[in-house]
Amino acid sequence: MNDDDQTPPLMQRVLDNPFILLFLGVAFPSVLYLIWGIMEIVSVPLAN
């Protein structure tokens, strides 16, 4: 058996790395909720 066969699949390596998961878990909601939401709020025109 060569080394490649012993390497876990990519998805398992992602799930086994808490710091990749931490990055994804902060990046996704930051972009989709916080940044998107703030961009919409700042684009609301000011009342005269």
Next chain:
Amino acid sequence: MTEIFRTCPDTGLKFHRPAENLMKANAVAAVVFLLVGGVYGLLVGLTRWPAVHLLPADWFYLALTAHGLNVLIFWLIFFEIALLYFCSAALLGCRIATPKIAWAGFALMLIGALMNNYIVLTGNATVMMTSYAPMEAHPLFYLSLILFAVGALIGCFVFFGTLVVAKAEKTYEGSVSLVTFGAITAAIIAVFTIVSGAIILIPTLLWSLGFIAEIDALAYRLIWWGFGHSSQQINVAAHISVWYAIAAIVFGAKPMSEKVSRMAFLMYILFLQLASAHHLLADPGVSSEFKMFNTSYAMYLAVMASMVHGLTVPGSIEAAQRAKGFNSGLFEWLRRAPWGNPTFSGMFISLVGFGFLGGISGVVMGVEQINVLMHNTVYVPGHFHATVVIGTTLAFMALTYWLVPVLFRRELVMKKLASWQPYLFGIGMSGVALFLMGAGTLGVPRRHWDITFSMTGGVVHEFPAAANTLLALNGLSVILAIAGGAAFCIIIVSSLLFGRKLGNEEKLDPPIMATPPEDSDYEGIGTGAISVPGTLVLAGVFFVAFAVYYFINWKYLAETWGIG
């Protein structure tokens, strides 16, 4: 010299003493704040009961503020920090990373929680948990929350550090257990939550001190809910980890599919926090695209993950029970479950209440169109009393019964009362959830001391008589739930103070850790090709209830504005 590790004779878990002390300190602090928050909850519930209307207006809003913060933030996050240390140091059998820093984190959390209770009790921070700007509280209110959040963030990074220690010192092989993976999910959501809190609470503190001229109300709401709602998603990930743990503890159950369960947790990591947008569905400054994407398309992936957990946890219990010989009919496995064991009964009531009451109502509220039926009504607290109180609090209570002998090495006292406690609390809180949702459907507003506006001197709004009846039933349910909550606090505090001390090598009889069935015992279980038919029937009932309730709400909406 004291041994730095001890091995639990009942579970075989290896406890690092500094980690164990941190778990104990966080768990005890959690129960104290649950007790305080519960007392405030009783006052709120009795004031909402129109015939009782216990507190004057200023005290009602003060009690509501203190209730929300003590139970939604302090009780749950203290317990979750204890859980993170348990799922890392204890389950992985390693030392905790930087115990001194972990104690500093605990001290910050404790100072923050005490400071918050003090400033709220003085009446200078009656702004409710949400503290929407431009409603202003005393600066110590914001400072207390920031201190608490920083302490909790330190706890999260001690947890991540402990994972690194375990991997470096090779205390486990392969992947971490599913329960630890669930704790990783909770910790990740906690980091996003706390960062969101810092982004908004630090400028709000500066605003309250006069260094910043104004805080934009909508931006505050958007970012605050990244903190406020996501903090409840930490709870979801944590209590589902507890469900998996209790299935293994009580039944020796193994996950039906590790891969599927881990992918479901990944869905939480990616999408669960987006549910924060629920709270903005009636706000004018953000688009429908933003609202619908966050509360529907992306959120449904997280909802699907919850349904996966809701299927696999009882499924794994059913499979283990059938493997032990309870293989007749659809539900022998469930009938023969240990319903007198509060660790199991609390967990199962948590699972059913979270799914049927909290889950279904949460999805209904997340639909932009039908959300308008119940937005800002008491339906909302009805929903989250199902998710956070029946779901999370009851699951944590259930685990605590098991932790008393395992972590504190004390025998549980008042076992008969303990066997009843989850039913008292679960039934009472189910009543709270259902009756508040019912009153909310009739339009009763949340956070109102005077729902009819009779004290304003203007137009009085009359609700249907059923609304008053539902609020009275809610008051009765609050009393029942508080009795259950008080019973829990009395049992746990009494056990820690007066419970018989267990020897270091003493094993409990009967054992508190089930022996897992052999792999061969699983062969031929169930009916034909279906190994867990009972769980599939329960899932079918859930889907029917879900669909019926969903369409009933669309029917209500259709009747709101007549055409022609």
